[in-house]
Amino acid sequence: MMPKIMKDKLNLSSTTRKVALVGLLAALALVLSWLESMLPPLPMLPPGAKLGLSNIVTMYAAGAVGLWPAMGIALLKGAFSGLMQGSVAFCMSTAGGLCSTFVMWLLQRPKKRPFGTIGLGVAGAVTHNLAQLLVAILLTTPAVAYYAPFLLLFGVFFGILTGIVLRVVSPFLDKI
Amino acid sequence: MLFRKKDMLLIFPLVAAALLLLVWFTFRTADDCVAVVEVNGAVVGQYDLSTQTDTQILDLGGSYHVQLKLAPGEISFFHSDCPDQVCVRTGVLTKPGQTAVCLPARVSVEIQGEAEVDGVTG
Numbered sequence: 456m457m458p459k460i461m462k463d464k465l466n467l468s469s470t471t472r473k474v475a476l477v478g479l480l481a482a483l484a485l486v487l488s489w490l491e492s493m494l495p496p497l498p499m500l501p502p503g504a505k506l507g508l509s510n511i512v513t514m515y516a517a518g519a520v521g522l523w524p525a526m527g528i529a530l531l532k533g534a535f536s537g538l539m540q541g542s543v544a545f546c547m548s549t550a551g552g553l554c555s556t557f558v559m560w561l562l563q564r565p566k567k568r569p570f571g572t573i574g575l576g577v578a579g580a581v582t583h584n585l586a587q588l589l590v591a592i593l594l595t596t597p598a599v600a601y602y603a604p605f606l607l608l609f610g611v612f613f614g615i616l617t618g619i620v621l622r623v624v625s626p627f628l629d630k631i
Numbered sequence: 632m633l634f635r636k637k638d639m640l641l642i643f644p645l646v647a648a649a650l651l652l653l654v655w656f657t658f659r660t661a662d663d664c665v666a667v668v669e670v671n672g673a674v675v676g677q678y679d680l681s682t683q684t685d686t687q688i689l690d691l692g693g694s695y696h697v698q699l700k701l702a703p704g705e706i707s708f709f710h711s712d713c714p715d716q717v718c719v720r721t722g723v724l725t726k727p728g729q730t731a732v733c734l735p736a737r738v739s740v741e742i743q744g745e746a747e748v749d750g751v752t753g
Binding site for chain 1: 632633634635637638641642645646648649650652653656
């Protein structure tokens with residue numbers, strides 16, 4: 456007797472569906488991070504502070520496809536920015552991405568969701584920034600710790616933004 | 632769920648921590664501030680103000696009998712016989728980038744060090 460495989464209306468098994476979804480999300484994360492790197496640096500922001508558009512994708516992935524695929528997407532994103540911008544960018548982006556993905560996964564486990572998407576976005580963005588700052592301190596000088604308050608503030612601000620965006624787009628992503 | 636009350640428990644402490652750090656970084660004296668003393672454009676002494684523990688008067692002599700006062704984290708012109716007294720009235724230097732000059736005596740004091748905070752505000 457054949458093992459019973461769950462199939463949906465498109466006649467796809469849930470594994471196929473998940474692989475396709477992870478692939479789509481990874482592509483989306485790369486495109487967003489590329490688009491973001493095209494934006495001119497805003498004058499009032501400290502260097503390295505970014506919108507974190509691609510964080511929206513890892514945030515969604517952490518909740519929808521589980522920890523390891525989401526970590527894979529974060530790693531891919533880090534490798535991508537390493538290819539585009541060099542090894543320092545690789546270290547910073549990977550560290551930030553992996554840490555924030557892990558935190559956002561922790562906060563999205565079923566029945567253990569203490570925060571709304573705004574809180575989720577803030578937690579992810581702040582973790583991302585702090586992990587990057589830590590790597591920056593290790594790679595350059597401890598003096599960059601001066602950026603900590605600014606990175607915290609912008610992490611909160613952009614975290615709220617990404618949380619709202621995730622809330623708006625996740626119903627559409629859920630339909631895929 | 633877009634927003635829960637617990638979100639504020641996350642956001643408020645983070646913002647408060649950021650502001651506290653900001654205030655702390657702004658008002659503490661820099662770790663590495665070295666006072667560089669020049670006479671006639673030549674460096675005659677460098678004093679690390681962050682390791683300075685006592686107050687001492689530094690006699691540079693010269694025709695104006697310039698005296699500098701070194702104290703923990705600060706340096707100032709203590710005395711000068713020059714007519715304008717601009718150097719003495721400049722007061723105490725505590726932060727990297729600050730300078731005081733006695734033009735008649737050709738003595739200048741500058742605090743060197745990294746002044747990161749000034750670079751990012753705004």
